Amino acid sequence: MTRDEMREALEDARDLPDGDEKIAALERLLAHADAAGDLRLGMDIRFELIEAYHDHTERWRLLPAFDWCLAAHDRDPSLFTDRHAEMLRWYHKWAVATLRSTPRVDLDETLAALDDMERRFRESGQSPQIIYNLRCGIADHLGDEAAAREWLAKWRATPPDENSDCAGCDPSRQAELLAGWGEWAEAVATVEPVLSGMVGCTEQPEKALVAIMLPHLHLGRYAEAAAAHVRAYRRHRFERDSVGYLAEHLRFCALTGHHARGLDILEEHLGWLDRPYDEASAMEFAAAGALVCRVAHANGLGARLLHRPEHGERRAAEVPLARLGADLAATARNLARRFDDRNGTDHQSQRMESWLAAAPLTTELELPPDEPDGAELTVGSPPEQWRDVLAPLTVESIAAVLDARGDRYAVDADDVIRGRWADAYLHFDRLGERQEILHTRILAARQLPADRLADALEFCNAWNHDKVFPKAYVHDTGEGQLILAGDVTTDLEHGVTGAQLAVLIHATVATATAYAAAVAALP
Numbered sequence: 001m002t003r004d005e006m007r008e009a010l011e012d013a014r015d016l017p018d019g020d021e022k023i024a025a026l027e028r029l030l031a032h033a034d035a036a037g038d039l040r041l042g043m044d045i046r047f048e049l050i051e052a053y054h055d056h057t058e059r060w061r062l063l064p065a066f067d068w069c070l071a072a073h074d075r076d077p078s079l080f081t082d083r084h085a086e087m088l089r090w091y092h093k094w095a096v097a098t099l100r101s102t103p104r105v106d107l108d109e110t111l112a113a114l115d116d117m118e119r120r121f122r123e124s125g126q127s128p129q130i131i132y133n134l135r136c137g138i139a140d141h142l143g144d145e146a147a148a149r150e151w152l153a154k155w156r157a158t159p160p161d162e163n164s165d166c167a168g169c170d171p172s173r174q175a176e177l178l179a180g181w182g183e184w185a186e187a188v189a190t191v192e193p194v195l196s197g198m199v200g201c202t203e204q205p206e207k208a209l210v211a212i213m214l215p216h217l218h219l220g221r222y223a224e225a226a227a228a229h230v231r232a233y234r235r236h237r238f239e240r241d242s243v244g245y246l247a248e249h250l251r252f253c254a255l256t257g258h259h260a261r262g263l264d265i266l267e268e269h270l271g272w273l274d275r276p277y278d279e280a281s282a283m284e285f286a287a288a289g290a291l292v293c294r295v296a297h298a299n300g301l302g303a304r305l306l307h308r309p310e311h312g313e314r315r316a317a318e319v320p321l322a323r324l325g326a327d328l329a330a331t332a333r334n335l336a337r338r339f340d341d342r343n344g345t346d347h348q349s350q351r352m353e354s355w356l357a358a359a360p361l362t363t364e365l366e367l368p369p370d371e372p373d374g375a376e377l378t379v380g381s382p383p384e385q386w387r388d389v390l391a392p393l394t395v396e397s398i399a400a401v402l403d404a405r406g407d408r409y410a411v412d413a414d415d416v417i418r419g420r421w422a423d424a425y426l427h428f429d430r431l432g433e434r435q436e437i438l439h440t441r442i443l444a445a446r447q448l449p450a451d452r453l454a455d456a457l458e459f460c461n462a463w464n465h466d467k468v469f470p471k472a473y474v475h476d477t478g479e480g481q482l483i484l485a486g487d488v489t490t491d492l493e494h495g496v497t498g499a500q501l502a503v504l505i506h507a508t509v510a511t512a513t514a515y516a517a518a519v520a521a522l523p
Contacts, residue, residue, distance in 0.1 A: 001032050006041055014048060014473050017431065017439055017489035018055045026052060040079060043072055047084070050091050051464070055241070055471075057277050059094070060104045066095045083458050089126065089163050090465060092117045096134050100141045101278035103338040114138070127161035128154075133170070140177055141339075143347025152177060166466050168194050168204040175211035184215035203468055206232040210245045213252050222365045225252070230368050233265070235507070238500050240491055241468075243272050244281040250288035251355065254295045257363035262292035263321075267306045271494060274311040279335050283348070287332035287355045293325025295360060309494070329356055390495040393438055398428050400498065401505045420445075421509050424516035428505075436493045438504065442470050442486040442512040444519035450480045459522060460484065469511040484519045486512065 001009070009029050016022035026049045033041040046065040053062040069088055073080050080088065096117060099110040118131045136151035152174065165173065171191045178187035191208040209228035216225035229252045236242035236249065246269055253262030266289045273289075276282035296304070305318035319327075332355075336348040391397065395415045402409050402417070409419035417428040423445040431437040448456050453474065460472040470486030477483060488508045496504075 001036075003036070003038060003041065006032055006036070006038070010041070010045060010048070011475070015475075015487075017437065017487060018052060018471070019489075019491075020056070023049070023052050023056060023058075039072065039076075043069055043079060043084075047087065047091075050094070054094055057275050059278055060098050060102045062091070063095055063098065063105065066091050081454070083454070083461060086162060087461060089117075089121070092120075093130055093134065093163065097137070100137055101280045103279060103335075103342040107342055107344070111138070121163070126163055127159055129158040129160045130163050130165070132158055133165065133173075136177065137173075140180065141347075142343050143345050143350075145181060148177065149181075169207065172204070172207045172211050175208065175215075179211060179215050182218075184218045187215040188212045188219070206235045207245070210236070210248045213248055214255070217252070217255060217361050222256075222362060225256070226365055226367045229253075230370060234370070234503065237265075237268070238490070238504055240272070241277065243269070243277055243285065246272075247281070247284035247288035250285070250292050251358070254288070254291045255358060255361045256365040257299075257360055258365070258367065259292070259296035259299050259301055261367075263296050263301065263304060263306060266292050270306065271309040271311070273331075274309075279338070283332050283335035283339070283352065284355075286328040286335070287352045290325045290329035290332060290356055291358055293321050293328065294356070297321050297325065332356070390497050392434070392495055393430055393436055393492045393501075395430070397496070397498065397501055398438075398505070401502045404502065405506075405509075407509075422513045422516060423520045424509075424512040426509065426512055431489075432491075432493075434493075436491065438490045438492055438496075438501075440470075440488045440508050440512070442488070442515060444484040444486075444516040446484070446516075446520045446522070447477075448482040448484065448522070450476060450482055453482060455522070456482045456484060459519070463515065463518065467511075467515075469508070470515055472515065486515050488512070 006029060013022060013025040013029060016025060026045055030042065030045045030049065033045055046069050049065045050062045053059055053065070069091070073085070073088060092113070096110055096114045098105050099107065114131070114134055118128065121128060121131060132151050132155035136148050136155050139148035139151055156174070160167070160170070164170070171194050175187040175190040178190060191212055194204050194208040209232040213225050213228045213232070216222070216228060229249060232245065233249050236245045246265070249265055250262055253259065253265065273282055273285055276285065302321055304321050306321065306324055308317055308319045308324070310316040332352045333349065336352040339348040340346050395411060395417065398417055399409070399411070402419070407419060407421070409417050411417050415430070419426055425443040425445065427441040429439045429441070431439045453476070456474040460474055463472040470488045472484065472486045475483040475485050488511065490504055
């Protein structure tokens with residue numbers, strides 16, 4: 001391949017939805033770039049791979065790509081723009097954070113990487129706030145609560161900078177830590193700026209609500225806990241990358257007497273355990289699922305069978321509750337043991353055992369309605385039964401949601417639904433072998449001249465740094481104009497109800513119009 005062909009292939013790979021296909025395309029392209037000795041192209045591809053690994057299910061695989069980029073920067077800093085250097089600092093954070101998500105990375109090597117990160121940050125005048133954040137998380141992961149509390153105090157006392165987590169996520173993570181230490185009231189108070197709207201991000205307020213569900217329960221604030229669960233689960237139910245939050249929803253159900261609901265949630269997401277984002281989320285999901293099975297069995301639901309989908313050589317089956325609970329408990333214990341073997345402690349095993357043995361806190365908690373915030377739509381509303389039927393994704397089902405919203409759109413010859421919402425053009429398409437993937441491409445109405453490529457890239461990198469959706473990127477038309485685009489991809493392999501699809505499309509339109517508005521506001 002020529003250099004121009006490789007550059008064109010890189011642009012094509014960037015347009016692919018996150019997943020195995022995108023990673024494979026980037027890895028093939030990287031082999032060509034390295035064989036050609038093109039350092040700059042190799043760096044650009046590795047930057048894309050780091051993002052792709054992080055956004056998929058193999059975050060630990062970003063480490064070699066990051067190490068290569070860091071070494072390249074040390075050899076020849078001129079290869080890196082200021083924005084590249086900023087992103088490299090961000091990737092350094094990701095590299096260190098993988099320790100808590102997987103036992104595949106070495107503890108001593110990670111601590112050395114964190115020490116190196118701190119040295120680089122201090123030498124370049126960066127705030128150490130994110131360093132304290134990472135040290136706090138690692139100490140907590142290892143079970144050193146005293147050290148974690150000291151690092152938390154420094155984290156809170158140090159001003160953030162562009163390398164820090166966003167203003168909405170920091171309080172949520174701190175509340176998670178405090179809840180883990182039994183500091184219920186302080187955990188709730190910590191996320192108040194998020195819940196009041198003073199700070200936030202695209203993951204809020206649901207991320208903060210998950211962090212304080214159990215603190216509310218322990219404080220006897222049952223109505224607040226119930227509202228937090230229902231509001232957050234409306235979103236987390238449909239977002240594959242929210243799998244890390246599902247354990248808290250399962251624990252909530254187990255601890256409040258909502259055994260049937262807990263089993264419903266477990267069954268709906270059981271397939272996600274077969275390919276989790278990381279071992280930490282798998283461990284917690286399995287432990288919480290085992291807890292749900294145990295308390296449900298003890299409360300008269302032992303005869304229930306749960307559907308477990310096919311995976312690899314395992315056939316789909318209706319699994320007895322006791323057997324599934326035992327399997328999940330074994331999975332949680334095995335993963336905890338792997339973390340502890342790497343860490344040289346027994347903290348994760350002890351933590352999972354406490355989850356598995358947890359006793360209900362109340363059995364008299366009433367939940368608010370499950371309907372999503374936008375469920376009161378009346379314009380062209382489809383039949384009520386449509387909302388509850390699990391069915392394959394179709395053009396007709398997408399159109400039904402848009403009709404219910406009163407939106408105007410067109411369907412082209414390829415069954416792509418196209419329309420304009422404010423400053424955003426949206427294309428709803430179906431991808432995958434069975435067209436089970438909902439892929440929405442977003443094009444901002446405003447375009448930039450080609451000589452503003454650096455500004456466009458900086459904007460997209462900043463958006464991707466701070467936001468979850470849409471995934472932003474720049475497309476050069478080759479005619480002197482830059483299109484600022486984005487995409488949102490959701491795998492609906494197991495089907496989707498009308499209500500679920502409505503939530504997905506409402507969220508996509510909202511984030512797409514926010515993205516296009518931000519583009520329109522550029523100088």
